[in-house]
Amino acid sequence: MSEAIVRLTDVTTTYEGAAHPVIHGINLAVNPGEFVIVGGPNGAGKTTLLETIAGLLPVVNGSVEICGEDILKKKNQLRKKLGYVIQNFDFDAYTPFTVEEVLIMARFGLLGLFKRPGEEDYAAVDTALSTLGIADLRKSHIGKLSGGQQQKVLIAHNLAKKPEILLLDEPFSNLDLATREHVCDVLCRIADLGVTIIIVSHAFDALPKRDVRVVVMKSGEIVLNKITPPECVQQTVRLTSES
Amino acid sequence: MLEFLIPNNMVCHATEAMLFASIGCGILAVLITQMKISSIGFTMAHGAFAGAAVGMFFGLNITLAAVVGSILIAFLLGPLSDKARMPVDTILGVLFGAMMAVAIFFYAWMVQLGMGYDASALMFGSVLSLYREEIYGLAFIMLLVIVFVIVFYKEISSMIFHMKIAEISGIKTRPMMYILLFMIALMVALTMPIVGGLLLYVWLVTPAAIAYQFCGTLKRMMIASPVIAGSISLIGTWVAFTFNLPIAPLSAVLFALVFLVAVIISPKRRIAREKYGAVKKE
Numbered sequence: 001m002s003e004a005i006v007r008l009t010d011v012t013t014t015y016e017g018a019a020h021p022v023i024h025g026i027n028l029a030v031n032p033g034e035f036v037i038v039g040g041p042n043g044a045g046k047t048t049l050l051e052t053i054a055g056l057l058p059v060v061n062g063s064v065e066i067c068g069e070d071i072l073k074k075k076n077q078l079r080k081k082l083g084y085v086i087q088n089f090d091f092d093a094y095t096p097f098t099v100e101e102v103l104i105m106a107r108f109g110l111l112g113l114f115k116r117p118g119e120e121d122y123a124a125v126d127t128a129l130s131t132l133g134i135a136d137l138r139k140s141h142i143g144k145l146s147g148g149q150q151q152k153v154l155i156a157h158n159l160a161k162k163p164e165i166l167l168l169d170e171p172f173s174n175l176d177l178a179t180r181e182h183v184c185d186v187l188c189r190i191a192d193l194g195v196t197i198i199i200v201s202h203a204f205d206a207l208p209k210r211d212v213r214v215v216v217m218k219s220g221e222i223v224l225n226k227i228t229p230p231e232c233v234q235q236t237v238r239l240t241s242e243s
Numbered sequence: 244m245l246e247f248l249i250p251n252n253m254v255c256h257a258t259e260a261m262l263f264a265s266i267g268c269g270i271l272a273v274l275i276t277q278m279k280i281s282s283i284g285f286t287m288a289h290g291a292f293a294g295a296a297v298g299m300f301f302g303l304n305i306t307l308a309a310v311v312g313s314i315l316i317a318f319l320l321g322p323l324s325d326k327a328r329m330p331v332d333t334i335l336g337v338l339f340g341a342m343m344a345v346a347i348f349f350y351a352w353m354v355q356l357g358m359g360y361d362a363s364a365l366m367f368g369s370v371l372s373l374y375r376e377e378i379y380g381l382a383f384i385m386l387l388v389i390v391f392v393i394v395f396y397k398e399i400s401s402m403i404f405h406m407k408i409a410e411i412s413g414i415k416t417r418p419m420m421y422i423l424l425f426m427i428a429l430m431v432a433l434t435m436p437i438v439g440g441l442l443l444y445v446w447l448v449t450p451a452a453i454a455y456q457f458c459g460t461l462k463r464m465m466i467a468s469p470v471i472a473g474s475i476s477l478i479g480t481w482v483a484f485t486f487n488l489p490i491a492p493l494s495a496v497l498f499a500l501v502f503l504v505a506v507i508i509s510p511k512r513r514i515a516r517e518k519y520g521a522v523k524k525e
Binding site for chain 1: 455
């Protein structure tokens, strides 16, 4: 068995106060540098899977290991290795932060208490801004940007953290096709550097030009988990979801 | 503390109390409004009001009773919301009503028993009846709030931006939230005897709302809000002493007037108007 960077063993997760578990009996092992696409119908438990990996939800049964350690036991330590682009965000015009301030926040967890960001942190912010091609938005207020630009800022925020594992929940939902392809290229380059990418997505018009692991979920369970060439991803997800 | 500036002891005490309470509340107001926990602040303020009313009725230390009432709300909120399986906002509405009912019940009872004069101070505040120790307490809490915001600025700003993103970034959001609620509870409990349970909320929201009209970043709001709150309260105190008017209600009215003027002259509105005008011309 290879050294999986993310390993879920017989995991059952529920939201606080919910009567039934949202995902159950999940077994999944993801190797370092793998590109994983999680698909499936609405309500299949895809976002819950990402939140479980990030240690945001209580695990009723089983274990979630990041780099061989239990996420719920070493939450704060392991989260430094994780990036998570959330699905639902709505930064209105009242949000009092510039793009640069948002990106530097990604470094705060790495710094710990009482320490201020230094040159290295601002250099990581610069790199993330240029990677996403949004360096010109540095001083703009995030609330005054379009949905697509905000999405790019959130992806850049996570890149500034230099994570080992990047979780993305519907990262293409607010982006036009050209931007989707650009973001997908960026994610591929990051994966080539050894960062593990796990994406929940419904959009298959921008896919990496490399084999990906396709995970299809249905009613809180994984019904398919296999390495697939990019041209077969859409069909594989559709057929498995419909079967 | 400010005797070297204001020789009259009574005026000096009132000025100090209003200044310290306003600066502390002005800073917390930014956190309360930006974290969108206004209803928590509102309910905690009424928890303090109820606690103080119960404390006064039973002859206990009023400030301590107000702190207990306020903290009780903060710690009841989570478990109650889980058990009742209802949105936090609904639970806050219920708790607010319950706290108000408790406060009014004991107030009315004290009025019946001939303790009406003392009890009215709970509702409308009485800055002139403060002890020196209470003013020192206020100064201490104000300093504590300032130190808290400076030391934990990066954690606070992350939480204001997005709670879930902050948590994933590795910020310990839960303990930070508890510390913040504790700070609000202390500030609320010590400010209540000055401005009263009914007006307290003005100090916990309005300064930040005024500051927001002129500031685009959190740092600027953090500085502007306490400066605005302190200035309005000082002017209110001075006018009230000059014309023999009630200090806290007058200051609260001034807050509302300044907010109104701020909204009218806000550069944010001007920019929006100019943009709209430009579109119309096209």
